[in-house]
Amino acid sequence: MQDIMAILPLLATCAGAILIMLVAAFETFRREGISILGIGLFAFAFFVQLTVENSSPIMPYSAIFNGMLVTSTFTKAAGLIILACGFFSAIAAQTYFTQNRWFVLEYYCMMLFAACGMILMTMAAELITVFVALEIMSLAIYTLIGCDRRSVIRSEAVLKYLMLGAFAGAFFVMGSVFIYAGAGSTRFVDIARAVSEGGFIANPALVGGSLLIMVALLFKAAAFPFHAWVVDVYDGAPMPVTGFMATAVKTAVFCVFANVLLINTELRDGWVGYLFWISVLTMFVGNLIAIGQNNLKRMLAASGIVHSGYLIIGLVAIGSDTVSNGAVIFYLAAYAASTLGIFVALSYLGGEDEKRIRFDDFNGLARVRPYSAACITIFLLSMAGIPPTAGFMGKFYIIAGAFKHGFVALGVLGIISSILSVWYYLRLIISMYFREPQEEFGVSEMTLAPLGTFALAAAVFAISFIPVVI
Amino acid sequence: MLATYLFFGLALLAVLGALGLILFKHPMNGAMSFVVTLISLAGLYALLSAKLIFAIQLIVYAGAIMSLILFIIMFLNIQERDLPIDSNRWFYLAGGIIVVAPIAGLMIKIAKSLPEEHPELIDGFGDVKTVGHLLFTEWLLPFEIVSILLLVALVGAVVLAGKRGVN
Numbered sequence: 001m002q003d004i005m006a007i008l009p010l011l012a013t014c015a016g017a018i019l020i021m022l023v024a025a026f027e028t029f030r031r032e033g034i035s036i037l038g039i040g041l042f043a044f045a046f047f048v049q050l051t052v053e054n055s056s057p058i059m060p061y062s063a064i065f066n067g068m069l070v071t072s073t074f075t076k077a078a079g080l081i082i083l084a085c086g087f088f089s090a091i092a093a094q095t096y097f098t099q100n101r102w103f104v105l106e107y108y109c110m111m112l113f114a115a116c117g118m119i120l121m122t123m124a125a126e127l128i129t130v131f132v133a134l135e136i137m138s139l140a141i142y143t144l145i146g147c148d149r150r151s152v153i154r155s156e157a158v159l160k161y162l163m164l165g166a167f168a169g170a171f172f173v174m175g176s177v178f179i180y181a182g183a184g185s186t187r188f189v190d191i192a193r194a195v196s197e198g199g200f201i202a203n204p205a206l207v208g209g210s211l212l213i214m215v216a217l218l219f220k221a222a223a224f225p226f227h228a229w230v231v232d233v234y235d236g237a238p239m240p241v242t243g244f245m246a247t248a249v250k251t252a253v254f255c256v257f258a259n260v261l262l263i264n265t266e267l268r269d270g271w272v273g274y275l276f277w278i279s280v281l282t283m284f285v286g287n288l289i290a291i292g293q294n295n296l297k298r299m300l301a302a303s304g305i306v307h308s309g310y311l312i313i314g315l316v317a318i319g320s321d322t323v324s325n326g327a328v329i330f331y332l333a334a335y336a337a338s339t340l341g342i343f344v345a346l347s348y349l350g351g352e353d354e355k356r357i358r359f360d361d362f363n364g365l366a367r368v369r370p371y372s373a374a375c376i377t378i379f380l381l382s383m384a385g386i387p388p389t390a391g392f393m394g395k396f397y398i399i400a401g402a403f404k405h406g407f408v409a410l411g412v413l414g415i416i417s418s419i420l421s422v423w424y425y426l427r428l429i430i431s432m433y434f435r436e437p438q439e440e441f442g443v444s445e446m447t448l449a450p451l452g453t454f455a456l457a458a459a460v461f462a463i464s465f466i467p468v469v470i
Numbered sequence: 471m472l473a474t475y476l477f478f479g480l481a482l483l484a485v486l487g488a489l490g491l492i493l494f495k496h497p498m499n500g501a502m503s504f505v506v507t508l509i510s511l512a513g514l515y516a517l518l519s520a521k522l523i524f525a526i527q528l529i530v531y532a533g534a535i536m537s538l539i540l541f542i543i544m545f546l547n548i549q550e551r552d553l554p555i556d557s558n559r560w561f562y563l564a565g566g567i568i569v570v571a572p573i574a575g576l577m578i579k580i581a582k583s584l585p586e587e588h589p590e591l592i593d594g595f596g597d598v599k600t601v602g603h604l605l606f607t608e609w610l611l612p613f614e615i616v617s618i619l620l621l622v623a624l625v626g627a628v629v630l631a632g633k634r635g636v637n
Contacts, residue, residue, distance in 0.1 A: 014618060021621075065610060066607075066608050066609075066610070066611070068611045069611065104632075106629045110622070110625065110629065113618070113622045113625070117618075117622075120615060128609070128612045129611055129612050132612055132615050132616055132619055135619055136615070136619045139619065139623055139626055140622050140626065143622075143629050146630055147629060147630075149630070178580060181580070204576070204579045204580045205584065211576070
């Protein structure tokens with residue numbers, strides 16, 4: 001009973017995806033019906049995940065699945081973030097498709113499949129399983145980006161992401177092969193045993209294997225040497241998909257990252273020195289890219305790189321105590337709420353065919369739509385890390401963790417980077433509040449996205465009150 | 471001894487085929503030299519007594535997938551004049567080699583660190599029954615979730631290639 005409960009969220013998302021796939025074949029369900037169904041299924045899966053009670057780690061069906069799945073409070077929190085991101089992206093998509101006429105019926109089906117792959121990724125405790133889950137997620141995301149075939153920019157984005165993603169996948173498989181050669185198994189428990197018995201640095205196969213896996217994960221997380229694709233792909237993807245990618249995909253990837261680093265402390269210590277430099281470079285390169293952008297979506301993509309940098313700071317300190325693990329998941333939740341909030345807001349403010357996308361297009365938004373402008377301001381302040389928002393608490397936990405573990409330089413650089421980032425977040429606030437409006441920002445139909453925006457703005461404050469206990 | 475000669479011959483063929491894939495200008499020549507790589511890989515699997523993988527490599531990769539690729543190239547009917555002029559290819563190739571060289575060094579180090587002795591093969595190693603038994607007992611979960619992966623790929627292909635204009 002406990003076993004089936006533990007994997008119920010996974011089953012719910014997967015069954016939901018198949019349900020939409022089947023329903024899309026009937027004439028009776030059109031855009032509105034399928035949208036409501038998709039939103040409802042995400043909400044259902046969210047509540048299923050919420051009811052799962054696992055204070056201690058469980059291996060569901062350990063005899064049948066050979067201990068390849070592990071659920072814990074960590075995976076539960078990650079699952080909740082992923083499904084909430086899916087729910088709000090689905091709300092954004094519902095509104096988006098009233099203004100952008102290229103809806104395909106399988107859109108929500110692919111979103112649920114992607115969520116299914118992400119939940120599987122967070123639960124997997126074996127490298128081949130992680131790889132298959134990673135590919136489930138990636139294939140669904142490629143499809144979501146490329147749904148609108150009329151647009152050249154979408155095709156470019158999907159081609160770039162597909163090619164580079166295939167490289168990352170190949171690196172991951174190659175890494176798994178080396179780890180198998182070094183440890184004799186791809187299960188995390190066996191790798192941990194092999195490392196503690198034979199040592200980590202003394203085993204070149206393990207070092208090389210984990211290096212290649214790091215490369216693949218850093219690519220998916222958009223960290224420094226592998227960040228070049230992010231801006232173009234995020235810019236090319238449709239608005240709700242960009243929001244989904246920036247939040248849910250990042251959550252899943254960082255959970256796998258944390259799981260891999262948590263295999264063994266010796267393995268983690270072997271990489272901490274390099275992760276230090278990667279996080280510093282990720283933050284500052286991301287900031288440099290973001291400062292130069294005039295396009296809002298590209299700025300948000302670049303700021304996603306910066307936030308990956310902060311999350312890697314969190315990873316440097318991970319595993320040593322419970323608070324550090326909680327800090328990463330807390331930051332992911334805080335970042336997801338604020339980033340997704342902006343993307344939900346842009347889904348209805350963007351207008352037909354995403355015509356409003358530059359900073360100047362939002363001049364004077366506060367005069368015309370004061371509540372939306374206020375929400376966007378809250379999200380931007382949270383991303384910049386201004387108290388009392390969730391973004392501030394997230395940065396606080398992460399930087400406090402870095403100080404506590406002796407990475408004082410890293411903590412200080414994190415604060416400097418966070419101050420730099422205020423530059424481009426304030427730019428949008430200035431154009432919304434201190435410029436004259438040039439248009440009406442009309443929204444054609446009654447839609448759900450404004451409600452989603454207000455809910456997320458409330459969430460930004462609510463999340464900051466959650467104490468880190470994981 | 472024969473196995474060693476066979477290994478070096480097949481490995482050389484595999485690398486030459488892969489080089490041909492990236493160096494030939496016309497996609498059809500590239501695809502044909504890729505077939506050489508796939509078949510020599512099948513030979514390498516046979517040397518490792520992996521009978522099932524040997525057969526699958528020949529039937530699925532060298533057979534089914536390659537003929538699909540050839541079909542697509544023929545459908546597109548790519549002529550010499552359709553190909554882009556890549557005047558900098560040698561420059562990029564040199565750059566790539568410089569970037570990849572340290573990784574190659576690491577690979578050699580890893581390969582040297584692997585144990586030299588040959589473990590005894592279990593009875594029925596690499597045949598259908600043993601592989602199937604392993605797949606459905608120890609590796610059940612990855613096997614099951616591959617079905618989700620295939621479903622996603624199928625639906626994704628239909629979405630990307632299907633008719634437009636549903637609303």
